[in-house]
Amino acid sequence: MTTTTPQIVDFDEALTRYEPVLGLEVHVELGTESKMFCACPTAFGAPPNTQVCPVCLAMPGALPVINERAVESIIRMGLALHCDIAEWCRMARKNYFYPDMPKNFQISQYDEPICTDGYLDVTVPLPDGSGTKTVRIEIERVHLEEDTGKLTHAGGSTGRIHGADYSLVDYNRAGIPLVEIVTKPIVGTGELAPAVAKAYVAELRDIMRELGVSDVKMEEGSLRCDANVSLNRPGDDWGTRTETKNVNSLRSVERAVRSEIERQAGVLDIGGSITQETRHFHEDTGVTTPGRSKEQAEDYRYFPEPDLVPIAPDQAWVEQLRGTIPEQPSVRRSRLADEWGIGAFEMESLVNAGVLPLVEASVAAGVGPDAARKWWAGELLRVSNEKGIDPAELPVAPADIVRVEELIDSGTINDKLARTVFDGIISGEGDADAVIAARGLAVVSDDSALMVAIERALAEQPDVAEKIRGGKVAAAGAIVGAVMKATRGQADAGKVRSLLLAHLGVEDAQ
Amino acid sequence: MAAITRDQVAHLARLARLSLTDDELDHYAEQLDVILTSVARVGEVAADDVPPTSHPLPLVNVTRPDVAKPGLTADDALSGAPAVEDERFRVPRILDEE
């Protein structure tokens, strides 16, 4: 027992003495239409206790019936995480008393989770900027359970539990399907631990979004993360772990892990011991504080749920679902970056700008990757930002990009004119050809019309003709520029130059 | 040797949220002891290779389609509640953080 107060140890210093071991538990609220065990609607934001029934209120005599879409979703999630899918499994009751859980037991899974033994590879940048590292996170299990009601605390000053006089419960959320994803202990990440934790949650979020099983919004609670952290000296057994909850954003995942490492190092440094407890992360201060300290581990008295029958997914169905699993987002991004010949940083910019899917779709439609990126990450992004909307909301289809590039390649328009064409498309004037026709945007390539412009320009700058004839072919630029201006950029510059030189009887050395 | 002690019964009462009186604790401990000794007979059966039966019928895969239907009105839902405030169930103060 020590009497010194533990200090927070600087992160880098902590890592010189200790190795962190992480365990991440992520809960995903499924985006099904109805609840896990009853047909109540799941839409967010309804008035309190208006999306409830005898089943999710746990009235006497009510019985659960499993939502088939929830089973389908969790199998797809498990397949995306390279898990084994159980041939036969049961739901189980987890018994404990709490006012947000109407039955005072939660229907979950215990020793027979539907998905086991998977993995997820996540890539994190190395802190020295020398590249990236890919870490394989092993997944212990993915199982199905139900969410609780929502408590609000009244009478206290902070709206938190402590000091509240009483609480109010809204059971709209009670019974919404939840999927819990539990990792095996994550070892050997060292100083990368916080980044790995964040990358893992981010990658999970992207996968769930791709699968369409949840809207995975951490700020709305449809994606939740509990972080377990322990420290040990190199070579020692793993230390006592703490569990940190209330981690409501990706940034908080990273900060919470970091903060726990720093705190635990401080305790261990002075010879103290870590209390096995649940801690609460505070967004404002970036540190964790102790939550409920349990005298003894809760005895949940798990037993198979007698009101439900076992789930035995048909193997043919599982294989069919396997076919619907998209490529892992980070793997796909890597592959595309290779195909397009761009680096990780540029890929990240496309992702951050929200234009990756648009670029992809354009490439798929036949646009060259460079051209697709040029337009989406350039002019079109600029326009959408100006309008205050997402690039995806612009009424520009991949086919439009294809056509514009064709028109540029054929010389009908140039890049500058193309921007005007897009302006027309976005304004709803029609497709590229229609806009060009209506606004008269085509590059002028009629020789006689160009000659008129050339002669006028020469007349206005008589000395230039002399210079060109005298051998300063570069002076032709002034005439070309004048013609371009006169034609509002609709002349083909190269053609103007050729005509001009031919007119002056000068060979084009270019 | 008793099958169950008074302390164990007190622990069970806590787990099961029953605030028993001291008299009740004594009384139930005695009765539970007798009952447990009797039911413990199941241990005499050699059943190592026997699978447990959790459901009497061999049904599997009973599910329902993911279709939302209206349930109870808030009035019906709250109709039997001992205490209501703001269309919510009012419950006494919770001591511990979850």
Next chain:
Amino acid sequence: MANSALEADLVRQPATVLAAAIAAGDVSAREVAQAHLDRIEQVDPAVHAFLHVDTDAALASADAVDVKRAAGATLGSLAGVPLALKDVLAMRGVPTTCGSRILEGWRPPYDSTVVDRLRAADVVILGKTNMDEFAMGSSTEHSAYGPTRNPWDLDRIPGGSGGGSAAAVAAFEAPLAIGTDTGGSIRQPAAVTGTVGVKPTYGGVSRYGLVALASSLDQAGPCARTVLDAAHLHAVIGGHDPRDSTSIDQPVPDVVAAAERADVRGMRVGLVRQLDGEGYAPGVRQRFAEAVELLTHLGADVVEVDCPHFEYALGAYYLILPSEASSNLARFDGMRYGLRANDDGDASVEQVMSNTREAGFGPEVKRRIMLGTYALSSGYYDAYYGQAQKVRTLIQRDFQSAFDKADVLISPTAPTTAFRLGEKLDDPLAMYLNDIATIPVNLAGNAAMSLPIGLSPDDGLPVGMQIMAPAMADDRLYQAGAAVEGALFDRWGHLLIEEAPAL
């Protein structure tokens, strides 16, 4: 236009006779309902079968049947017949207490599926009947609202947990009742009151709205004075329910046709060695032996079968039931419905929950909750709950092997006739032994019936015989039961219940 002789006897008619009379216009559904309400008023102060009589609603539904009939609509087989509903089934707007203080005054905002089906069949529900608290008991003495008394002898128990339903039928307060059976709670009361009670195959009747005791054992079933009446009621309430994941997705076997066949010729009838002998009262054993002889006389092949694991059934049952019940009853915490105790604004939610349950639950309920909590505890699960589930498998196998040799099995329903009120209250184990013959069927999930086979020569009280059939073969119960009932009726000239003393 009423037949006055019929009217005087309305309460003594079987359901089928009443239904036919109503359909034919010989008597109105209202008259039938009123006659039974009058009977309840007359005898229930002594019997106390009912916890709530739903007078206005019952008369209104009887009137609705009369209107339907007048409009020329075809009525269902039990239209207009009065029925008593065990207070463990949810009925919208009607007090549903499960015999407990913790639900005193609670009116469910929804109907159980059984009630839905009864309403759809135009059955007239008279009210809710008394029961052991949360169906835990064999004598109805554990009701928080006082016991029900056996119409045969008001100082004796009517059986349990469904003593109210059986007594209502035996006292002619209703020709039909619904009970629930987890370890014998329909059959044993039927046996000690001289009436018919059936536990359908597990999953045969929806449990949606049936307040759960032991989810893997509970079943709702018919109570009546005749086998045919029970068959009609069984047909009305049975069948698949998508709201109950454990309900059987197949049609109910044609139990009415089977009851009408009433034939045991060539049927192999198995005597279960473990369900007779020491522990069964001599008078019970004697009547049972006579019933066996009768079956032989009627053309059945009687064989002996051996079910060696049945002696562990009681132990397995009193581990599985309390375990499931301890979890099922956790919802009664004073937060959303029912009793809430000591909410003084200062007490914590934990304290209020604990005080509510302490005040709201009776001793038998508390005992079983603690027993169940223990059996599921970490460290004890394997030896108790886990082991009990294995014994359950062995009992199922015993039944399977017995049913290879016999079409139905028989035994006395209960080891004794109706004992005196208070006799076994202080000895829980002695009380549990009442279910010794009925429990194996619940563990295995198959079907069983009790029907009256005579009065005990020792005390003149009813004795019941249990018939057991394989899962999904409920029709065999009715085919054999009706045959025995018919033969006994021929012998006595009346149903046994007619010998009950006047109340």
